[in-house]
Amino acid sequence: MSNNTTTTKPRTSLSRHRSVWEMRSDGWISLVDHLSRSAILQPDDPERERRMALVRQICETLAPIEGYWAFPGGRVFGELCQWIEREELARAHQAARRIHRVLAARTYRHDSSALESDNELPSQIETDSERLAQLSRPYFEVLIVDEMSATEEDALRRRVQRKRSPDDDFVFDIVVVPTFEDALIATLVNFNLQAVVIRHGFPFRSVNHNDMLRRFLDGVDESIEQMPEFERGPLLGQQIAQLRPELDLYLVTDVSVEDIAARVGEVFKRIFFGEEDHIELYSSIMKGVGERHRTPFFQALRDYAKQPTGVFHALPLARGKAIMNSSWIGDLAQFYGMNLFMAETSATSGGLDSLLDPVGPLKLAQEYAARAFGARRTFFATNGTSTCNKIVVQALVRPDDIVLVDRNCHKSHHYGLVLAGAQVAYLDSYPLDQYSMYGAVPVRHIKETLLGFRRAGTLDRVRMVLLTNCTFDGIVYDVERVMLECLAIKPDLVFLWDEAWFAFARCHPIYRQRTGMAAAARLAEMFKDPAYARRQAAFAASIDWDDDEALLNARLLPDPARARVRVYATHSTHKTLTALRQGSMIHVWDQDFKDKAEEAFHEAYMTHTSTSPNYQILASLDVGRRQVELEGYELIQRQLELAMSLREQVLRHPLLKRYFRFLSVVDVVPEAYRESGVQSYYNDENGWANLESAWRTDEFALDPTRATLSIGATGLDGDSFKNKELMDKYGIQINKTSRNTVLFMTNIGTTRSAVAYLIEVLVKIARDVDARVADMSAIERRIHEKRVRSLTLEQPPLPDFSSFHFAFRGRSVEGRAETRDGDIRSAFFLSYDDSNCEYVDMAEAARAIAAGRELVSALFVIPYPPGFPILVPGQVISAEILQFMAALDVREIHGFRPELGFRIFSDAALQRAAQATAARAALAVADRAAQPPQVPLAPDGAEPELATTSQTTRKSTSRSKK
Numbered sequence: 036m037s038n039n040t041t042t043t044k045p046r047t048s049l050s051r052h053r054s055v056w057e058m059r060s061d062g063w064i065s066l067v068d069h070l071s072r073s074a075i076l077q078p079d080d081p082e083r084e085r086r087m088a089l090v091r092q093i094c095e096t097l098a099p100i101e102g103y104w105a106f107p108g109g110r111v112f113g114e115l116c117q118w119i120e121r122e123e124l125a126r127a128h129q130a131a132r133r134i135h136r137v138l139a140a141r142t143y144r145h146d147s148s149a150l151e152s153d154n155e156l157p158s159q160i161e162t163d164s165e166r167l168a169q170l171s172r173p174y175f176e177v178l179i180v181d182e183m184s185a186t187e188e189d190a191l192r193r194r195v196q197r198k199r200s201p202d203d204d205f206v207f208d209i210v211v212v213p214t215f216e217d218a219l220i221a222t223l224v225n226f227n228l229q230a231v232v233i234r235h236g237f238p239f240r241s242v243n244h245n246d247m248l249r250r251f252l253d254g255v256d257e258s259i260e261q262m263p264e265f266e267r268g269p270l271l272g273q274q275i276a277q278l279r280p281e282l283d284l285y286l287v288t289d290v291s292v293e294d295i296a297a298r299v300g301e302v303f304k305r306i307f308f309g310e311e312d313h314i315e316l317y318s319s320i321m322k323g324v325g326e327r328h329r330t331p332f333f334q335a336l337r338d339y340a341k342q343p344t345g346v347f348h349a350l351p352l353a354r355g356k357a358i359m360n361s362s363w364i365g366d367l368a369q370f371y372g373m374n375l376f377m378a379e380t381s382a383t384s385g386g387l388d389s390l391l392d393p394v395g396p397l398k399l400a401q402e403y404a405a406r407a408f409g410a411r412r413t414f415f416a417t418n419g420t421s422t423c424n425k426i427v428v429q430a431l432v433r434p435d436d437i438v439l440v441d442r443n444c445h446k447s448h449h450y451g452l453v454l455a456g457a458q459v460a461y462l463d464s465y466p467l468d469q470y471s472m473y474g475a476v477p478v479r480h481i482k483e484t485l486l487g488f489r490r491a492g493t494l495d496r497v498r499m500v501l502l503t504n505c506t507f508d509g510i511v512y513d514v515e516r517v518m519l520e521c522l523a524i525k526p527d528l529v530f531l532w533d534e535a536w537f538a539f540a541r542c543h544p545i546y547r548q549r550t551g552m553a554a555a556a557r558l559a560e561m562f563k564d565p566a567y568a569r570r571q572a573a574f575a576a577s578i579d580w581d582d583d584e585a586l587l588n589a590r591l592l593p594d595p596a597r598a599r600v601r602v603y604a605t606h607s608t609h610k611t612l613t614a615l616r617q618g619s620m621i622h623v624w625d626q627d628f629k630d631k632a633e634e635a636f637h638e639a640y641m642t643h644t645s646t647s648p649n650y651q652i653l654a655s656l657d658v659g660r661r662q663v664e665l666e667g668y669e670l671i672q673r674q675l676e677l678a679m680s681l682r683e684q685v686l687r688h689p690l691l692k693r694y695f696r697f698l699s700v701v702d703v704v705p706e707a708y709r710e711s712g713v714q715s716y717y718n719d720e721n722g723w724a725n726l727e728s729a730w731r732t733d734e735f736a737l738d739p740t741r742a743t744l745s746i747g748a749t750g751l752d753g754d755s756f757k758n759k760e761l762m763d764k765y766g767i768q769i770n771k772t773s774r775n776t777v778l779f780m781t782n783i784g785t786t787r788s789a790v791a792y793l794i795e796v797l798v799k800i801a802r803d804v805d806a807r808v809a810d811m812s813a814i815e816r817r818i819h820e821k822r823v824r825s826l827t828l829e830q831p832p833l834p835d836f837s838s839f840h841f842a843f844r845g846r847s848v849e850g851r852a853e854t855r856d857g858d859i860r861s862a863f864f865l866s867y868d869d870s871n872c873e874y875v876d877m878a879e880a881a882r883a884i885a886a887g888r889e890l891v892s893a894l895f896v897i898p899y900p901p902g903f904p905i906l907v908p909g910q911v912i913s914a915e916i917l918q919f920m921a922a923l924d925v926r927e928i929h930g931f932r933p934e935l936g937f938r939i940f941s942d943a944a945l946q947r948a949a950q951a952t953a954a955r956a957a958l959a960v961a962d963r964a965a966q967p968p969q970v971p972l973a974p975d976g977a978e979p980e981l982a983t984t985s986q987t988t989r990k991s992t993s994r995s996k997k
């Protein structure tokens with residue numbers, strides 16, 4: 036069984052969430068409405084009969100859903116239904132209205148006496164003092180998986196209530212479900228859950244036949260039904276842990292507790308034997324939630340703020356002293372409140388801690404963050420992901436190491452790679468010319484590039500693959516696949532996933548599977564699994580490892596004996612979760628961290644981290660982590676819901692759809708990368724059911740919470756739409772635009788009213804455009820149509836990375852410049868000396884290129900939008916790049932001075948650079964010849980198939996002799 040359980044993944048469907056939550060809320064609204072009308076109609080009125088039929092229908096729909104929530108609870112709901120059956124409508128209406136009000140306002144979390152005034156509906160609160168205490172105590176629910184009678188369930192609920200004490204930090208209620216399937220549905224539906232208690236022995240199948248709820252179970256392994264009952268508990272624990280790893284799981288079993296603890300102890304927080312430990316279980320549940328609730332650094336800062344201190348140190352603003360004594364700047368304290376200044380200090384002792392050498396609350400806060408984000412270690416940063424990226428690159432990359440990086444990555448990577456002195460091999464993302472956007476880098480292209488280095492004999496120098504996941508526009512990689520295939524070619528590669536925009540992904544099972552940390556954990560499990568080793572051995576024997584084309588066409592599997600799991604992810608916590616601006620984290624899942632990276636990481640961290648890190652940012656990271664662990668799932672699910680609603684409303688609105696269209700997955704992920712064949716994540720028939728299958732299988736998926744609106748049909752370009760319409764007229768802020776699109780990002784702070792306002796604004800803009808077009812003269816109309824055509828149909832093709840100039844390009848072991856990598860650092864610093872550079876304007880450049888001269892950029896040239904460098908230092912300016920520049924109608928192009936043109940290197944400077952590169956390459960060859968041969972990575976001493984220096988060198992030499 037153990038193999039079976041460790042590999043079984045729950046494949047529950049999440050697509051119906053939206054409908055279930057919405058259905059519940061709509062159900063209560065309609066129930067109250069129909070009851071209110073029916074209660075005042077005469078019994079023989081046909082309208083009353085019609086409405087009562089609807090009421091019964093709603094009750095039938097709500098009954099199974101209410102069973103998964105503690106409030107109002109299955110029993111109270113059952114009573115309500117009985118009143119309805121007995122046609123006690125006034126009473127039923129009053130109760131339904133009160134329940135609905137409490138549900139909508141969510142006051143049951145603090146005041147479950149909300150139903151009390153009815154007296155007939157049970158109160159769950161016992162004393163006044165407890166009620167008062169509850170106001171300051173967060174509420175949660177505990178799922179109990181056990182087959183119980185209604186009486187037993189009531190007895191258990193009463194027992195839990197009796198245990199409550201005014202000293203408790205939290206208050207919880209229980210939800211009891213009788214089967215394996217119900218437990219999975221409850222886990223996905225009920226976001227109030229914080230803990231699950233799985234009792235020994237329970238049936239598999241739910242009696243619930245509601246279609247919508249059953250769809251949550253699409254893909255659940257039916258064979259579980261055949262398993263002995265006592266095996267189901269551990270298995271259920273594993274499946275719940277995959278769906279919502281933040282939940283605390285407890286197993287109460289009657290069979291050998293020691294044996295089960297040894298097998299599945301990791302999944303469960305604690306395993307109890309039979310009924311022996313009720314008090315322990317209650318306090319374990321409280322303690323478990325308390326551990327996630329604790330924010331060690333925030334607490335330390337609050338404690339510090341309360342202490343009387345004398346400041347003979349830096350920071351006169353600390354404790355508000357410099358402000359309170361001032362006649363002129365008191366408004367600063369008035370605006371922010373004194374606590375901000377009471378918590379400002381440069382002290383690192385007295386209960387506080389130092390970010391540069393944490394040993395106290397900051398160390399703990401980072402450990403908790405590692406737990407929350409599934410990392411082995413986490414480091415906080417107070418200077419944004421821009422700094423995190425530079426730290427990781429500097430820590431892992433030595434001068435001359437080769438790094439594969441997507442060219443449209445954030446600029447911090449380009450600068451980080453310059454500082455590290457890396458040989459940069461830029462990868463091309465697939466272009467989306469029609470929208471002036473890039474997609475992401477196909478795995479085939481990454482493999483091709485790696486194999487290019489293998490042919491050149493320099494694969495051993497390839498250190499890192501660095502990719503943006505997800506992209507600004509919401510394209511998400513199949514992270515696990517990319518790492519598997521790359522590790523098959525180069526088993527010790529390090530991966531840096533720039534997840535600046537993807538910190539929230541950890542909170543939700545659909546997103547989580549495509550994060551660097553989750554994929555790293557899965558690879559580590561996989562490489563330990565004997566079944567994987569057998570599968571890989573069979574694969575390895577079936578493929579010709581010398582045949583590049585075969586390797587490109589196959590789904591490669593790395594040798595588990597040689598592959599290392601070395602994964603880093605950087606998060607702008609502040610972008611998608613709760614943290615003050617610049618609050619970011621570096622997450623590490625590197626099995627070689629201690630041996631190969633720790634010291635260098637420490638140095639890199641010191642290089643880039645301020646010695647005066649902002650404590651408020653650090654405290655906000657600590658609290659943001661708490662939110663992730665306690666309500667992240669709910670927040671992300673709601674965000675997803677809102678984004679879906681926004682997309683649907685534009686899709687359906689007759690006026691909006693004339694001018695606007697949210698790009699869907701077919702627009703941004705070409706067919707070749709959609710193995711699922713899914714054309715759209717949403718359709719009227721299946722709702723969002725396709726989303727999950729696409730996210731499970733496709734090479735690239737689209738994050739629907741990033742909604743790119745195509746606006747070309749309005750005749751306005753992205754920049755004007757953003758500034759003149761959205762911002763100036765309606766105060767709506769957005770970040771990214773392309774020539775004919777604007778990107779709306781929803782986040783955990785997005786509200787239903789914000790979405791409604793956006794829709795309202797879009798309708799107003801569409802009406803304005805309508806009116807403007809209607810008023811146009813014939814000539815004006817022709818101009819407008821030409822503009823629309825240009826915006827919708829005539830986009831300049833996006834240029835690929837041309838190449839580094841020979842002077843900067845990497846050399847093969849034989850000295851040839853045949854690989855993509857370039858020495859960007861030398862090019863960058865060469866341009867510091869004006870005498871190495873000259874300027875050419877666009878026209879001159881076009882003529883020179885046509886005449887065969889190679890023009891080489893001395894600078895990064897970055898047009899906004901789209902905001903990625905179309906030229907980097909050392910890169911050859913191609914005719915395609917010039918055409919793209921000429922067609923761009925943007926005002927802001929960094930690195931290009933309209934009055935002077937491109938800053939390029941002089942021929943003399945290029946010659947000197949080429950000599951320096953050749954000399955360095957010769958030195959590297961000599962250096963390598965002097966080194967002892969590399970020890971093969973295979974543990975049995977067998978010659979490895981791929982990737983060691985000696986072998987790749989030999990292979991490429993033999994190939995070149997042919």
Ligand SMILES: Cc1ncc(COP(=O)(O)O)c(C=O)c1O
Binds near residue numbers: 447
């Ligand atoms: C992909 C990516 N990485 C890194 C960053 C930098 O993040 P920060 O603003 O936290 O420094 C950004 C900023 O927009 C980004 O888009």
